[in-house]
Amino acid sequence: MNAPAPAPSAASRTVREAALAQARTLARAGRYAEATAVLEGEHGAAVLDLRARMYAQQGRFDDADRCWAEAAALDPGDGDAARGRARIAELRAKRASTGFGRALTAGLLPRGGAAVAALLAIVLVAALWPGDGEPAARPAVRPAPPSAAPPPSGAPPASADPLAGLRLDAPGVRAERRDGEIAVTFAGGLFDAGATLTPDGRAALTALGERLRPQGDRLAVAVIGHTDRTAVRPGGEYASNVEIGMMRATVAREVLRSSARIPTTRFTLSTLAGMLPPHGGDADPGDPRNRTVSLRVSAAGPR
Incomplete structure (x- = not known):
């Protein structure tokens, strides 16, 4: 009988979690190639779930469904995988329904398989990652009134954007x-x-x-x-x-x-x-x- 594989060390788990967090950030920004590179060699239900979400964002529903199925096999209690598969099944049924077909025929939705896939991807990702695709609101920059006193010498200019006054270029x-x-x-x-x-x-x-x-x-x-x-x-x-x-x-x-x-x-x-x-x-x-x-x-x- 083969001995069980040794449990990963705490350092290895930390590294794996950091790689997964970095890949999630890249994926949410649409940088799929970089996210995939970060995940190279990584395995497990969480990695499969992230790969499925990236596929869903690109309209590759068969690949997304496959990854979620593998994640569910590794972790039968994974609710995210079950919800992802259920959402894909729901959207597939809706796409095949008579009403959806009539909408396409009437020109109410974009024509073409790629356009339909893109539309479904938006709907699917909105359900799985609510709010993630929305950029954070930026504070408005209000000009100082004419009578405002100038900032003390050497102090950064007052601004709603803290990056505005930063000067980071230097030799090297x-x-x-x-x-x-x-x-x-x-x-x-x-x-x-x-x-x-x-x-x-x-x-x-x-x-x-x-x-x-x-x-x-x-x-x-x-x-x-x-x-x-x-x-x-x-x-x-x-x-x-x-x-x-x-x-x-x-x-x-x-x-x-x-x-x-x-x-x-x-x-x-x-x-x-x-x-x-x-x-x-x-x-x-x-x-x-x-x-x-x-x-x-x-x-x-x-x-």
């Missing part, structure tokens, strides 16, 4: 403004081959935190740990590049938390390990520049 740091966030990458690696910051890496993170500090109580920061693409040697300190990436994200958070005065609860941690490295990596899998983290800085939601 690239800050790219996107819709609702600032993406930060570093020109050089911040860590040694493990999860220990180099002196230059610590200095770069500390300086960045000081630039974030004026708006620190109004910011949220996502820290993504990266590694090069060199495989981890068996018997070493870390079991995988995923563990190294998560530890790097944790170390970077502590430096930023201290220097920027941002509460720990405003940070989220994840890792892509050696996937989608900031500096490529195809030509040189061991490129030390990818021993780093990248950041996504956004306005914090209400407490």
Whole structure:
């Protein structure tokens, strides 16, 4: 008789949960290829459920139903899988019903299989992830009245958007403004081959935190740990590049938390390990520049 497989360690469970959380965030943003890459090699009912939701968002109902069926087989008590399959069955029946056909014929709904699938996907995802597809409301920016006194010298300008006054570009740091966030990458690696910051890496993170500090109580920061693409040697300190990436994200958070005065609860941690490295990596899998983290800085939601 074969011995049962050993239970995963607490570190492995943490890494798996972080990967799943990162994949959920990517999926909700429609970044399915990246979410799929994060889930590579991961198994279990929760992973199958997320894959099913991504398929449903793309109108691939047969694939979604298959994944939910596999999730239900692994975890018979999984209510999410049962609800997903039931919703797909309901929509299939509605699509095949006479009334739905008449609506198509009358031109009340878009013609074409792809259009119908897209419409059904919207309905299905709204039922499974209520509210997830709706962007958060942004506070209105009201101009200051003409008589308003100017802010003290050196203070960031008053604004409803805490990102507006931030200046994060510096030597070795690239800050790219996107819709609702600032993406930060570093020109050089911040860590040694493990999860220990180099002196230059610590200095770069500390300086960045000081630039974030004026708006620190109004910011949220996502820290993504990266590694090069060199495989981890068996018997070493870390079991995988995923563990190294998560530890790097944790170390970077502590430096930023201290220097920027941002509460720990405003940070989220994840890792892509050696996937989608900031500096490529195809030509040189061991490129030390990818021993780093990248950041996504956004306005914090209400407490």
